[in-house]
Amino acid sequence: MWRKKSAPDQAPGTLHQRETPDKASIDLTKRKWISRVGLGAILVGIGGQAYALIRALVPNVLYEDPQRFKVGTLDQFGEGAKFIEDKRVFIFRQKNTLHCISATCTHLGCTVKMERLNQAKRVTVRGREIDEQVEFACPCHGSKYYGDGTNYSGPAPRPLAHYKLELAPEDGQLIVDTSQTVSQDFRLTV
Ligand code: FES
Incomplete structure (x- = not known):
């Protein structure tokens, strides 16, 4: 006869402790x-x-001026010097050659002024004699530079920078590249 198997005998409460x-x-x-x-x-x-x-x-937008910028077409640059005030550079043209000199004083960064000399002044710069027509003077602490940017008086520690010039192929405008300094002898021939 079939009989339901009964659970083994356990102490009261033992089953409850094992299952929960x-x-x-x-x-x-x-x-x-x-x-x-x-x-x-x-x-x-x-x-x-x-x-x-x-x-x-961290600002969302950097308002730095671009280092490479256009300054105009060649017909806007006559013989002599032109100051591009908002970019703080001088563009010099001598017939079919151009070069660019920074107007930022190498002492503490003031903008130098160009002084046209009443008569050409013969100076020896970098071992060469030149007749210069202009010089640069800084209004802040009195540094002076020859016409090629070489410092010769005052606290300025080095010459004014010369920047690379090139022509934009798309519209013939003159481009100044202040990210590229060049030697004082650099000339763009047009
Ligand atoms: S900033 Fe030009 S001489 Fe000091």
């Missing part, structure tokens, strides 16, 4: 989980604040 987890351990697991979620939220918050702070220090 301990309440204290459930509470402990819950607390660990909640504390991890809380810690994660705090870290995300700190990360967000740090990102916002760093982002605020």
Whole structure:
């Protein structure tokens, strides 16, 4: 005759303890989980604040002047010198050659003024005698430069920079490239 197998004898309460987890351990697991979620939220918050702070220090747009710019067509440059005030450069033309000298004083960056000499002045620059028609003077601390940009008086530590010139193939405009300094002998022939 078939008989239902009975469960082995057990002490009262033993079965209940084996089948359901301990309440204290459930509470402990819950607390660990909640504390991890809380810690994660705090870290995300700190990360967000740090990102916002760093982002605020970086401007969206840089308003720096481009270093390579057009200054006009050749017919706008007659014989002699022309000052491009907003770019702080002098363009010199001598017949079919041109060159560009920076107007930024090499001492502390003031804009130098060009002085036209009443009569040509013979000076020895870099071992060569030249008859110069212009010189540059800085109004801030009195530095002086010969017509080729070589410093000869005052606190300026070095000559005025010479920049590369080229012609734009698309419209023939003269381009000054202040990212490229060239020797004082550089000339663009047109
Ligand atoms: S800035 Fe030109 S001499 Fe000082």
